[in-house]
Amino acid sequence: MKINLKVWRQSDPLAVGGFVNYSVEAVEPDLSFLEMLDMLNEQLITQGEVPIEFDHDCREGICGTCGMMINGRAHGPQKRTAACQLYMRHFDEGETVTLEPWRATAFPVIKDLVVDRSAFDRIMMAGGYVSIKTGAAPDANAVLVDKPNADKAFDYATCIGCGACVAACPNASASLFTAAKISHLALLAQGKPERKQRVVKMTKQMTAEGFGDCSNHGECQSVCPQGISIDAIAQMRREYIRAKLPFG
Ligand code: SF4
Ligand code: FES
Numbered sequence: 001m002k003i004n005l006k007v008w009r010q011s012d013p014l015a016v017g018g019f020v021n022y023s024v025e026a027v028e029p030d031l032s033f034l035e036m037l038d039m040l041n042e043q044l045i046t047q048g049e050v051p052i053e054f055d056h057d058c059r060e061g062i063c064g065t066c067g068m069m070i071n072g073r074a075h076g077p078q079k080r081t082a083a084c085q086l087y088m089r090h091f092d093e094g095e096t097v098t099l100e101p102w103r104a105t106a107f108p109v110i111k112d113l114v115v116d117r118s119a120f121d122r123i124m125m126a127g128g129y130v131s132i133k134t135g136a137a138p139d140a141n142a143v144l145v146d147k148p149n150a151d152k153a154f155d156y157a158t159c160i161g162c163g164a165c166v167a168a169c170p171n172a173s174a175s176l177f178t179a180a181k182i183s184h185l186a187l188l189a190q191g192k193p194e195r196k197q198r199v200v201k202m203t204k205q206m207t208a209e210g211f212g213d214c215s216n217h218g219e220c221q222s223v224c225p226q227g228i229s230i231d232a233i234a235q236m237r238r239e240y241i242r243a244k245l246p247f248g
Contacts, residue, residue, distance in 0.1 A: 001027050001088065003036060004096040007052055010109050013116075017109065019098075029089035033076065034059060034066065036088055053112040059084040061225060064160030067167070068113045069100040074164035074223040082162060082225040102167035106174070106210040117163050119209035120177060126205035127198035128181045134190045143189040156184035158226045165220035165228075171212030176220035178206045179236035180228050186239050196243035203240060 003024050010017030024040050031039070034056050041051035057063040066084040070076035076086045091097060099113060107115040134140070145153070157180075165176035182199050185191030191198070214233055221230045 001029060001091075001093045003027050003088070003091060004094065005040065006096060006098045007112070008100045009052070009112055010101075011050075011111065013108055013110060027088050029087070031088045032059065032084060033070070033086040033088065034084050053110075053114045055114050056084055061085045062160060064162040067102060067162045067164055069098075069103065069167060071098055072100075074102070074168045075162070075225055079222075080225055080227050082160070085225075102163050104163075104166045104172035104211070106172065107163060107166060115163070117161070119211070120161050120163065120174070122209060123174065123178055123202055123205045124181065127194070127201040128185070130185065130190045130194065132190070132193050140190075145188060149187045152231075153184050153187040156180040156187070156228060156232055159184075159224075159228055160226060162225060164223045164225065166211065168219040168223040169212065169214075170217055170219065171215055173214045173220070174206050174209070174211035175214035175233050175236070176224065176228060176230065178202055179230075179232035182239055183232045183235040186235065195239060199236065199239040199243050203236070 005022045005024065006019045007022060008017055009020045022040055024036060024043065027036050027039065034054070037052065037054060044051045054068060055065045057065040059066070061082040061084060064082075066082055067075060068083055070083065070086070075081060075083045076090075078086055078090055101109050101113045102115045106119045107117055110116050159177060159180035161177065163177070166172055166174050182202055185198065186195045216230070218230055221228065
């Protein structure tokens, strides 16, 4: 199949970017979307042009590095699917596909489709870990976690930090990402001793990075490749109130 592409090209963070049209011939329907971009880049290199920069690592939907707006939707048209797990059979012969980087002030463009997501790392460094002594492996089984909370904690722990939630949010809020990390730890015994400091520090860092507020649009959950529910945001809010109340 033939695919036409309209790709955002930007040579450096300060350059003025713009869309450039390309076409790729003989694309097999079973190629992944990133493999199709590899084909285009080989074509560009052969022609002596600069290849398109895009982020990727595992190509298995687990590392969270891939990510781009595909036809205006974070990670593309397939629900619960990271860009690397999208296949060309989901597109039509001759279709024009528009590719843009994540849109958010807190995610500045580095080059083409690559953005700087180190703001997420700084949110994690503010408290997204357990620093207390939790004992050796057998001690982990000494405090039981009830099944509903264990399931919820596991679901929140599946956040891959891709940033699609930010890119899709009209406020460019990082609430779903931050809430998933806070809620995951708050539900487990090992995370409870530091839960108050954690929620205050991580939400403070989230604001300092320039992410917007959550106004319950729900776009984040609809594009999240891991299907993380906005229930996490409600849990984060409860954690915050509890941390701020003198008797919480
Ligand atoms: S909450 Fe979902 S969309 Fe947001 S960073 Fe985590 S996995 Fe990606
Ligand atoms: S490349 Fe790792 S999640 Fe897509």
